[in-house]
Amino acid sequence: MAQSAITSAPLSPPTVAKLPLRAILPWAAFFGLLMLVLLYFVGAEEGATSLLSGAGVHEWVHDGRHLLGFPCH
Incomplete structure (x- = not known):
């Protein structure tokens, strides 16, 4: 059997995209009103x-x- 010398690079933690409040606020207000x-x-x-x-x-x-x-009758 042959052995391979493949090494993997250490995984970096996933990055989370941060949305600014200005991008979320209009949609939150719209869905809240709806x-x-x-x-x-x-x-x-x-x-x-x-x-x-x-x-x-x-x-x-x-x-x-x-x-x-909700009562209705």
Whole structure:
């Protein structure tokens, strides 16, 4: 059997790319606002707080409302 004399270089630790806060902040604000709007439509879009007339939104989010524990009846 032949032996090889291959040596490997020591591995350097992986580098983590750092994102500046200025790059993340607009996206975080956008998704935060989007989640608040979604929470409103699932949790409160009916009755006295309704922004849209009719029961269309209520019927679209009805099962999600019950799944998340919001009362609706």
